[in-house]
Amino acid sequence: MRDTPGSGQFTTDIPARLDRLPWSRFHWRVVIALGITWILDGLEVTLVGSLAGAIHQSPSLALTETQIGLTASAYLAGAVIGALGFGWLADRVGRRKIFFITLLVYMTASIATGFAPNFWIFALCRALTGAGIGGEYAAVNSAIQELIPARMRGTVDLCVNGTFWGGAAIGAAAALVVLDPAIIDPEIGWRAAFVVGGALSLCVLLLRRHLPESPRWLMLHGKPEEGERIVYAIERDVAAQHGSLPLPAYGPTTLNRRGHASLGEVWRAMFGSHRPRAILGLTLMSCQAFFYNAVFFTYALVLTKFYAIPAQQIGWFMLPFALGNLMGPLLLGRFFDTIGRRPMITATYALSGLLMAGTGIAFAQGWLSAWEQTAAWTVIFFFASAAASAAYLTVGESFPLEMRAMAIALFYAIGTAVGGVVGPALFGWLIESGERGDILYGYLIAAALMLVAAATEWRLGFAAEGRSLESVSTPLSAA
Structure with a gap:
């Protein structure tokens, strides 16, 4: 680091040094300790989906289909509030402090869900669980993008976000056990699933103790010296594994010493100089949120109501569905760094929308068995x-580093509120009608939204593959 006397400016090579690092044990620690967030979210969402039938039939709760849809919406509403509140804090007090607090909120609320005596307490616990997960998305996505080298940022970000479905697969498998009357009373089983899922967070807390604050966050918040010390420690660890490190691919960055971005600056950046990216991020997030949450939160109800699948067998249908979701980012992720963001995001959104429309028509006509329906969803x-996953990557790369967590939180919150909260409640209501034709309208709406998102990406998408975060979006503090 080099200071410019009397100007309040300094020059640092922290970004270039982080981007030149080969993949190492340090990066694995980051991915495992922070990426666990998506596994926990997938576990939570799948448990509610897979256990929906048991909760509906529970002697102590006996929730209606509409109430189950509302509890899903409560989870997402909590995630919106948590993302905004914790995202705002993450840009002010740092990534590291927030991802400890959000995990504690999630753990406490998840365990409390298992003891909920009625609909209102159950919904409140789901909302608080969502608040913890929403806060995790903002702080953790920011930290991962700031610590992973630029040449593999897209691949890693998609794979990490995709591990949501690893958690979903775990949740589906767990549901098969806790809902099997030969193993445990389902009334106890579904409650125990939430308690055990929350308790697993203790292991994650231990893993995160060894992660540093983001050097990029320190650099941009007037603490470049501390950031330099952390980068040096990371380099020493990586060099011990790989030997001599490669030279940086680009030069140092000159910045002004300053603190966090004000809300006015955030607003002007998002809806002034970065307005096209704001429109793009909002569209991608909202459309995928409706598409996903509308189908996934209520799929168990479709299986039980239209295919007469027993509640204790739902996990067998959720498992291949979850595995298909997991494999998508794992197998396609590298192409977002090679073929590029814009063509890959456009193609994946468009294919999803077209396939959804076709499958919705087949469902309405009664052409598909339960397993054929599941196979279609898997594809x-x-x-x-x-x-x-690419929607989260796009939003994180679109805006200056000083407001990264807030940007992720804001677009996650708006997208989830617009697409996610409405979707489960709408589909719960459509399913309760008992008419396949009514549900088709919901599927066609979801398909149309994905096609709108594809067109928006093709029009407004930008190249970020292989580029440093600072070159994709110039920091507010850049000299």
Whole structure:
């Protein structure tokens, strides 16, 4: 680091040094300790989906289909509030402090869900669980993007977001156990699933103790010296594994010493100089949120109501669905760094929408068995999972680093509020009608939204593959 006397400016090579690093044990620690967020979210969402039948039949709760849809919406509403509140804090007090707090909120609320005595307490616990997960999305996405080298940022970000479906697969498998009367009373089983899921967070807390604050966050918040010390420690660890490190691919950055961005600056950046990117981010997030949450939160109800699948067997249908979602980002992720963001995001959104429309028509006509319906969803969400993960990647790369967590939080919140909260409640109401034709309208709306998102990406998308975060979006503090 080099200071410019009397100007309040300094020059640092922190970004270039982080981007030149080869993949190492340090990066694995980042991915595992922070990426666990998506596994937890997938576990939570799938548990509610897979356990919906058991909760509906529970002697102590006996929730209606509409109430189950409303609890899903409560979870997402909590995620909106949590993302905004914790995202705002993450840009002010740092990534590291927030991802400890959000995990504690999630853990406490998830365990409390298992003891909920009625609909209102159950919905409140789901809202608080969502608040913890929403806060995680903002702080953790920011930290991962700021610590992963530029040449593999897209691949890693998509794969990490895709692990949501690893959690979903775990949730589906767990549901098969906790809902099997030969193993445990389902009334106890579904409650125990939430308690055990929350308790697993203790292991994650231990993993995160060894992660540093983001050097980029320190650099941009008037603490470049501390950021330099962290980068040096990371380099020492990586060099011990790989030997001599490659030279930086680009030069140092000159910045002004300053603190966090004000809300006015955030607003002007998002809806002034970065307005096209704001429109793009909002469209991608909203459309994928409706598409995903509308189908996934209520799929168990479709299976039980229209295919007469017993509640304790739902996990067998959720498992291949979850695995297809997991494989999408894992297999397609590298192409977002090679072929490029714009063509890959456009293609995955468009394919998802077209396949959804075809499958919705087949469902309405009664052409598909339960397993054929599941196979169709598995193919659709292979592409949709990569598309949804790319939405988070796009929003994180679109705006200056000083407001990254707030940008992710804001667009996650708006997208989830517009697409996610409405979707489950709408589909719960459509399913309760008992008419396949009514549900088709919901599927066609979801398909149309994905096609709108594809067209928006093709028109407004930008190249970020292989580029440093600072070159994709100039920091507010750049000299």
